[in-house]
Amino acid sequence: MYPRLVIDLKKLHANLDAVAGITKEQGGCSLMIVTKGMCAHKEMCEMIAQHPAVDFMADSRVANIKTYADFARANGKKTTLLRIPMHAEVADVAKYVDLSFNSELSTIRLLNEEAGKLGVKHNILLMIDLGDLREGIFYQNEDLIFETVEEILSMEHINLYGVGVNLTCYGAIIPKNDNLSNLVAVARKIEDKFGIKLEMVSGGNSSSIYLIGKGELPEGITNLRLGESFLLGNDTAYGEKLPGTCSDALVLEAQIVELKEKPSLPIGEVGVDAFGQKPYYEDRGIIKRAIIAIGKQDTDIDSMEPLDPKVDILGGSSDHIILDVTKSDTEYKVGDIVQFVVGYGGMLKTATSPYVEKVCR
Ligand SMILES: *Cc1c(COP(=O)(O)O)cnc(C)c1O
Numbered sequence: 001m002y003p004r005l006v007i008d009l010k011k012l013h014a015n016l017d018a019v020a021g022i023t024k025e026q027g028g029c030s031l032m033i034v035t036k037g038m039c040a041h042k043e044m045c046e047m048i049a050q051h052p053a054v055d056f057m058a059d060s061r062v063a064n065i066k067t068y069a070d071f072a073r074a075n076g077k078k079t080t081l082l083r084i085p086m087h088a089e090v091a092d093v094a095k096y097v098d099l100s101f102n103s104e105l106s107t108i109r110l111l112n113e114e115a116g117k118l119g120v121k122h123n124i125l126l127m128i129d130l131g132d133l134r135e136g137i138f139y140q141n142e143d144l145i146f147e148t149v150e151e152i153l154s155m156e157h158i159n160l161y162g163v164g165v166n167l168t169c170y171g172a173i174i175p176k177n178d179n180l181s182n183l184v185a186v187a188r189k190i191e192d193k194f195g196i197k198l199e200m201v202s203g204g205n206s207s208s209i210y211l212i213g214k215g216e217l218p219e220g221i222t223n224l225r226l227g228e229s230f231l232l233g234n235d236t237a238y239g240e241k242l243p244g245t246c247s248d249a250l251v252l253e254a255q256i257v258e259l260k261e262k263p264s265l266p267i268g269e270v271g272v273d274a275f276g277q278k279p280y281y282e283d284r285g286i287i288k289r290a291i292i293a294i295g296k297q298d299t300d301i302d303s304m305e306p307l308d309p310k311v312d313i314l315g316g317s318s319d320h321i322i323l324d325v326t327k328s329d330t331e332y333k334v335g336d337i338v339q340f341v342v343g344y345g346g347m348l349k350t351a352t353s354p355y356v357e358k359v360c361r
Helices: 008-025 042-050 060-075 089-095 105-118 142-153 179-194 344-352
Strands: 004-007 029-032 056-059 078-081 099-102 122-129 158-164 200-202 223-226 252-263 286-292 304-306 312-316 321-324 337-342 357-360
Touching: 008 029, 008 042, 008 223, 042 060, 056 060, 056 223, 060 078, 060 089, 089 105, 099 105, 099 286, 105 122, 105 142, 105 158, 122 142, 142 158, 142 179, 158 179, 179 200, 200 223, 252 344, 304 312, 337 344
Parallel strands: 004 357, 029 056, 029 223, 056 078, 078 099, 099 122, 122 158, 158 200
Antiparallel strands: 004 252, 252 286, 252 337, 286 321, 304 337, 312 321
16 A cells, blocks of 8 residues: 555665664764654564664653563663653653653652562663753753762662763754763763762764764763664764665655646635645746645655655645656656655654555565
8 A cells, every 4th residue: 555665674774784883883882773763663673673783772752662672672672761751651661661861850759669669670861961952951050960860879779870962853953072071071970979880871863973983972972872874874963874874775655646737836816725834836837747645644745855856846735745747757647656765754754654554675
């Protein structure tokens, strides 16, 4: 059935080999692979769990981790929750997650209780905010960092596994040697003050991996968490391709349901479209317009690109995308399939949509 997302597991495996080579061999870091971009797709997660270089499997949602926790653990991977937990989900976190990212003592106290009920020790990564201004204790607020660590260390069922930072996703701040060095400094201060050794100093996501190639990842960063770089081959700091990866391991396919020659400019007074936006039209004269059966309910139309370089996406509505196929070398007809590579947003929406079939090859 169409539309469908075709997942090339061999290509994803090769991407995983490539990012593992950079992160582990070159960078000396442990490797955390992030599954949320593909909604923890089952066969993909099995491939990740069986890959010998992967140390941790992470997701932002407990519902996703639940689907692979047993399998991941059986293959020696630690399950990791990336989003700061809700009070409402602490019981599931203690049960399915080996390591969770945290910044609020009230939540960590609840996790301590839940871990106690299960008779387990739950690992915590304390998030430090280096200026991107999403989660974490602000790095300059040392008093709050120390107070928090002190109470965590007093909890019977919690283990302080390390500290971490997230950059780029919200504030678009690029990881550099100088800001990541502040994280290492925080880690060393905690170790000195409390006489402990932290197992992990997690230096960010796919926007940090470029630092390894430049030899600029600070000494003391011991882990990276990679989603997009593995799935799409992107260095997300500067938008470059990572060596040894490909960007077409995931291909979106949709079927043409109408193909007609019509003008490129609508006729009549222009109001707003189905999403309240005033559309912009370019006059291309009479063009060949193909409608494919996929729309904004299924994908992010700004985050997909036709594999045929001579096809343009003109726009779309909830259930339709309109293409200009006039200049293509292919004589498209109704029933034909058009293929696209996806960006992060397109991947996320198609992976999550129940209307988009997933097939592995
Ligand atoms: C999503 C996420 C990641 C992975 O980000 P990518 O850019 O896909 O590598 C890592 N860490 C945290 C905390 C996240 O939320």
